[in-house]
Structure formats: structure tokens, C-alpha cells
Amino acid sequence: MTPPVLQARYGAQAPAVSLPHLPALDAMLHHRTVRHFLGDALPEHTIETLVAAAQSAPTSSNLQTWSVIAVESQARRDQLAQLVGQQKHLSAAPLVLVWLADLSRIERLGQAQGRDPAGLHYLDTFLMAVIDATLAAQNAVVAAEAMGLGTCYIGGMRNQPEQVAQVLGTPRQVFPVFGLVVGHPDPARPAAIKPRLPQSAVLHREQYHVPATAQEEIGDYNAALAAFMRAQGMPEVDWSTQVVDRLMTPESLSGRHRLYEALRNAGFGYTDIDG
Ligand SMILES: Cc1cc2nc3c(=O)[nH]c(=O)nc-3n(C[C@H](O)[C@H](O)[C@H](O)COP(=O)(O)O)c2cc1C
Incomplete structure (x- = not known):
């Protein structure tokens, strides 16, 4: 069974792995x-x-x-x-x-x-x-x-x-x-644990793999983050649009x-x- 802390971090795309019971690891995984x-x-x-x-x-x-x-x-x-x-x-x-x-x-x-x-x-x-x-x-x-x-x-x-x-x-x-x-x-x-991109987005094995589509790039992350924002009572954002907006012009820096x-x-x- 996927540990609850990984479900909080990744939503439906959490890796189905067991974690060692270590206080230091537990503290890092619960960061917010x-x-x-x-x-x-x-x-x-x-x-x-x-x-x-x-x-x-x-x-x-x-x-x-x-x-x-x-x-x-x-x-x-x-x-x-x-x-x-x-x-x-x-x-x-x-x-x-x-x-x-x-x-x-x-x-x-x-x-x-x-x-x-x-x-x-x-x-x-x-x-x-x-x-x-x-x-x-x-x-x-x-x-x-x-x-x-x-x-x-x-x-x-x-x-x-x-x-x-x-x-x-x-x-x-x-x-x-x-x-x-x-x-x-x-x-x-x-504060709550904020979801992150699926591991497939950030973890490459042996060599860099360039995804062919946005779906392959980030999976269902936009939906996972929107659900998190909704649950927090914050305005929902489309993450993939927001990150591009954030770097769109010099002024946006x-x-x-x-x-x-x-x-x-x-x-x-x-x-x-x-x-
Ligand atoms: C280098 C760096 C700078 C940041 N600057 C700000 C900031 O100026 N104001 C703020 O509210 N949060 C800031 N953050 C926090 C990020 O927004 C936050 O880490 C991110 O949204 C992920 O949320 P989490 O840390 O709760 O998982 C910063 C984080 C980093 C790593």
C-alpha cells in the first residue's frame, strides 16, 4: 500500500513503494x-x-x-x-x-x-x-x-x-x-503538503528522455494541484499555464x-x- 505521505505528495500518481521508517526521511517528506x-x-x-x-x-x-x-x-x-x-x-x-x-x-x-x-x-x-x-x-x-x-x-x-x-x-x-x-x-x-510533479517528470534513468506530449511531460499534475488549491480555499490555477506566465516577460521576474x-x-x- 502506498504510504499516505506519498499520496499527499503525488496524488493518484504516487509511486507504489514502501518507505523505510526513518524520522529524518519522514520529516523531509512532510515538508510544507x-x-x-x-x-x-x-x-x-x-x-x-x-x-x-x-x-x-x-x-x-x-x-x-x-x-x-x-x-x-x-x-x-x-x-x-x-x-x-x-x-x-x-x-x-x-x-x-x-x-x-x-x-x-x-x-x-x-x-x-x-x-x-x-x-x-x-x-x-x-x-x-x-x-x-x-x-x-x-x-x-x-x-x-x-x-x-x-x-x-x-x-x-x-x-x-x-x-x-x-x-x-x-x-x-x-x-x-x-x-x-x-x-x-x-x-x-x-499548511498542507503540496503536490509535486509525478516522479516520471523529474526522474530520468541513464539518459534524458524528452517527452513527446504535455500529458507525458506532467501527467495529471494540473488536476492534482487544482484539487489541492480548491481544498485550501485558494484560487485554482492551471499549473502549466502559470509556470510559463511566471517567466513570460522580464517584468514578470x-x-x-x-x-x-x-x-x-x-x-x-x-x-x-x-x-
Ligand atoms: C528559493 C525559494 C524562494 C521562495 N520564495 C518565496 C517567497 O518569496 N514567498 C513565499 O511565500 N514563498 C516562497 N517560496 C516557497 C515556495 O513558494 C514553495 O516552496 C512552493 O510553492 C512549494 O510549496 P511547499 O514548500 O509548501 O511544498 C520560495 C521557495 C524557494 C525554494
Whole structure:
């Protein structure tokens, strides 16, 4: 029998497999983003616990090219809430963690040694820092959820990155990749497990298989997500239309089409792109 958590994740297209009974796996499979929080304080040492989980993630060449800013001040969270597109959960929850791609530490270490590492100025190095920050953040998410807390990533942090940098006082060679709201979920507004594409859409075996039709591409996912939205009392969307709409024009990127310019303003520059 298909485990109920897989039915929640995949609907009728859930793989008919049994799962090992492991608390860590169970926690990951039950993930849901929380957007309604109580204002209650977090348990003691939550920040240090989450950062220890984050720093336990793998990191490219052990370079550790990320940092995180823990924002607890109400005034600063309110400012950030405005900058990321009026997202109220930043003001409501007690903690916002802003995850940074941070090449400034290595730049400073190089300066202290009288050296300027040319490798800082290649796109792959920035990508590496973003990957490191992302792996670290997701470890913190898994830890927070295991502690009974709720989280919400905030990609909107890149809508106006220069203004976010000003609020956070970040130096050159530091870029906010995303925020993460952390708090106690409001039990009156529980979040549900959101369905995902069938595994056949994302899992290729040995080589990439290009589907011939939209039906082969995503199966019945549009219907599964529409049913989920209906059950949540949210407006139904046609997912395959929505994802194309979301990327239809530069304006639909909510300011993020300026990424390259914003990176240059933050002191990044790429020898392999700019020459
Ligand atoms: C990098 C990233 C950025 C996100 N940014 C936002 C955001 O700005 N606001 C928001 O409400 N949710 C945000 N989300 C949450 C996604 O909307 C959510 O993960 C997705 O709809 C799937 O739902 P689930 O996490 O409940 O399974 C973000 C998620 C990721 C991974």
C-alpha cells in the first residue's frame, strides 16, 4: 500500500513503494511551507542550532563561501517585508535568516596575504557560493521543521538587492540569495503538503528522455494541484499555464531581471563574461 505521505505528495500518481521508517526521511517528506506564524519567541539557542545544522552541510572544496544574517529586530523585519513585495510573514514571525553568497571573506583573507585571487571573478565561483548558501539553508529548514518550527523561503530578497544590502549592511562581494522566515506555525492556519510533479517528470534513468506530449511531460499534475488549491480555499490555477506566465516577460521576474547589474553593483564582475 502506498504510504499516505506519498499520496499527499503525488496524488493518484504516487509511486507504489514502501518507505523505510526513518524520522529524518519522514520529516523531509512532510515538508510544507508555512506562511502564518504566531509571534511567540523561539526556543532558546534556536539560531545557534540552525546555524550548526547549516554549517554541517557539505560545502564546495570546504571554501564555506556563505554567511547568514539573523534578523530579529521588528523594525528591520518590517523594512525587509516591504522590500520583498509586502510579505507579511516577515513581520509576523520572530526571525528572518538572510542567506548570503559570500566571497568577501576570501577576498579579505587574500588582501591580508597581499594576494588577489583571480578565481573570485569567474561565474562558477559565484555559482559555487550560491550552491553552498542553498545547501546550508536547506539543512537549517530540515532542522527547524524537526524542531516543530515552520519556515518560508523568501526569493523576493532578490527583487531589490541593493536596498536589501543597505538594510543589512553587507560589504562588497556579498549577495543575498534568499531569506528564510522562521517561527511557530499558527495552528489556526495549518499548511498542507503540496503536490509535486509525478516522479516520471523529474526522474530520468541513464539518459534524458524528452517527452513527446504535455500529458507525458506532467501527467495529471494540473488536476492534482487544482484539487489541492480548491481544498485550501485558494484560487485554482492551471499549473502549466502559470509556470510559463511566471517567466513570460522580464517584468514578470519582479525586478530580478536586473541580477547581473545588481551583482556588478555589489562588487562582483566576471572575467569569463566581461572579458
Ligand atoms: C528559493 C525559494 C524562494 C521562495 N520564495 C518565496 C517567497 O518569496 N514567498 C513565499 O511565500 N514563498 C516562497 N517560496 C516557497 C515556495 O513558494 C514553495 O516552496 C512552493 O510553492 C512549494 O510549496 P511547499 O514548500 O509548501 O511544498 C520560495 C521557495 C524557494 C525554494
